[in-house]
């Protein structure tokens with residue numbers, strides 16, 4: 001209960017920063033987040049509590065999913081939670097669709113509500129630990145998360161902006177299996193000391209080729225808006241964790257095989273997953 005009370009006090013201070021949201025009272029969703037995390041945090045020798053930060057299209061989901069498999073902890077992507085809500089055609093979906101398609105952020109209250117429900121599911125499945133992908137994305141979210149659990153490590157993935165835009169525009173999803181692919185072949189020559197950046201396409205298997213769709217927020221105009229919003233609202237989250245000594249900055253050196261092995265080195269991890277070894281050798 002101590003965590004809960006601490007959280008409610010914190011909400012008092014955090015609430016001063018926030019306008020009361022018509023959708024849901026921040027206090028309510030924050031206490032839901034607290035109880036959803038409570039059990040998770042108590043487990044002795046618990047699994048990792050990691051966060052992935054990074055601009056749109058940098059590859060948070062790709063590397064978070066691989067680490068989730070390697071470490072056997074749930075990969076929780078708030079972007080996926082939002083898209084699941086959109087697909088459910090629920091009461092929120094039209095309001096959320098409008099926000100997402102403009103490249104703007106969903107309100108903290110709604111995101112925390114979606115996240116709490118997903119964490120409760122994880123608890124019910126006996127999962128412990130988590131790798132958060134795309135949360136926190138504002139200072140308020142970071143403060144609330146800090147108030148309800150310990151974050152062990154924040155991995156901040158970085159990539160040159162021209163590569164980010166090309167990756168978002170090249171991103172494709174199989175409408176059947178939901179697999180993520182990328183048709184862009186990115187080859188940016190080195191300049192001012194930065195090395196050449198080559199990222200080959202990540203092409204789908206033949207059975208997916210005719211089913212590829214593009215995310216509605218992956219148009220050039222919306223991608224640029226998402227990058228602008230990231231710089232305004234999420235850069236401070238990087239500093240929040242940097243000042244707490246929890247931020248691991250990771251510049252992606254190239255495509256998945258090269259970046260995956262370098263990321264494992266940076267995390268002092270081994271990957272004995274043959275599937276990954278095959279792609280790493282590719």
Ligand SMILES: Nc1ncnc2c1ncn2[C@@H]1O[C@H](COP(=O)(O)OP(=O)(O)O)[C@@H](O)[C@H]1O
Nearest residue numbers: 056057078079082100104105106111134135137
């Ligand atoms: N933590 C969050 N806070 C607010 N909105 C979010 C959050 N996470 C995801 N979203 C919404 O979902 C959209 C897609 O998120 P995501 O798939 O993580 O995209 P990106 O590639 O921009 O990181 C975001 O543009 C935003 O509208």
